[in-house]
Amino acid sequence: MNSAVLKGLKPAVAYVLRLRAAGDSRKALDGFTQLYRGWNLQKVGERGYSARMEHAGGGVIFRQLFEPVSCTYTYLLADPGSKEAVLIDPVLETVDRDVKLIDELGLKLKVAVNTHCHADHITGTGLLKKKLYGTKSAISRHSGAKADIMLSDGDSITFGKHCLNVRNTPGHTDGCVTLVTGDQSMAFTGDALLIRGCGRTDFQQGCSKTLYNSVHTQIFSLPGHCLIYPAHDYKGQTVSTVYEEKKFNPRLTKSLEEFVKIMANLNLPKPAKIDVAVPANLVCGLHDV
Structure with missing residues (x-):
């Protein structure tokens, strides 16, 4: 020490x-x-995130769930006292799993929120509203999608004594948001910032310059110990920190000019479900459900 x-x-x-x-x-x-x-x-700067995981778990019920086909993380947060809960980025195919867990924990789902209009899977928000009475859907008002709650920068989603604060982080899509806990110990970054990566910018209003600015001003401005929970991971990683990504992210540690060049040369294939997922997600995942 x-x-x-x-x-x-x-x-x-x-x-x-x-x-x-x-x-x-x-x-x-x-x-x-x-x-x-x-x-x-x-010691966060030296050894990462494990202590903050314990600390964050002390005041809020938290579960990280995984859908293997699209490699999507769904996050459940709840207030232990009121039992009010928020579900982030639910996937249609795993709605029954999520409903079962919410029921087992004795929770009341208040809001099901998407960090953006996904292109690789259909959201589960519409079906969750049918299965869990009183649930509201939420998404950014810049997404072009429908939902009960249209989020703007600076808004808050409350559940019991806790809240998630909304930060607009466009660039992957126009409607991307990052959801930050009130104590800034956890940030749910969607596709804007991934673990040692970031969302692509070659479709759905993507813009590399906008994404770079969003991450640096809205996410990298958070405390270094803040845990980063992305919407996807393809390498088995579960969590990072602001400190780690500012130091080790191979794309976002570069200059803006270098970042734009990297993003322009990814040559990624078209998402397999984009033609079905995007139309469905524009109507809260209720397309053909």
Whole structure:
């Protein structure tokens, strides 16, 4: 541990040890827990995200779910007290799985939100509304899609005492948003920022310059320890941090000019489901359902 961290922790360690000596074991245990978390937050720049995962899980129910065909992550967040929940980027084929989990945990789904109008899968928001009474759908008002809640930059989605704050992050599509927890410990970046990558910019109003600016101003401006949860991963990775992506992302650590050149030469195939997925997602996933 470096000297600066030791200097900051010595008074706190002494205080906890005094509590233990005085016989207040409960407060001493709580103190050691806080010290552990605090030390790991100091170490984020060196060892990544594991401590922040524990910290974030302490105040909110959180589940990361995976759909293997489109390699899509769906995220469930809920307030332990009110049981109100939000589901991010649900997939049509896994709606029954999500409904079962929500029921098992005794939650009430308040909002099913898409980070953008997806091209590689049909969203599950429309079907979720049919299966879970009272659920509202949400998407950016710049997406061109229909939903109960049309999101703008600066809006908040509340669930119990928690919230997700909306940041417009266009570039992959015009309607991309990043959803950030109120304490800025977690960011759900959709396709704007992936783990060591980013969304493509060669269709659906894509613009490399816009994406570069979105990531740098709206995501890289978050605290370094903020956990990055993308909409997809194709290599088995589950989470990153702002610090890691600012340091190691092979595309977004480049200059704007280099980034534009990289994106122009990806030569990626057309998404297999785009001709079905986009029309369906423009109407909340209810096309032919």
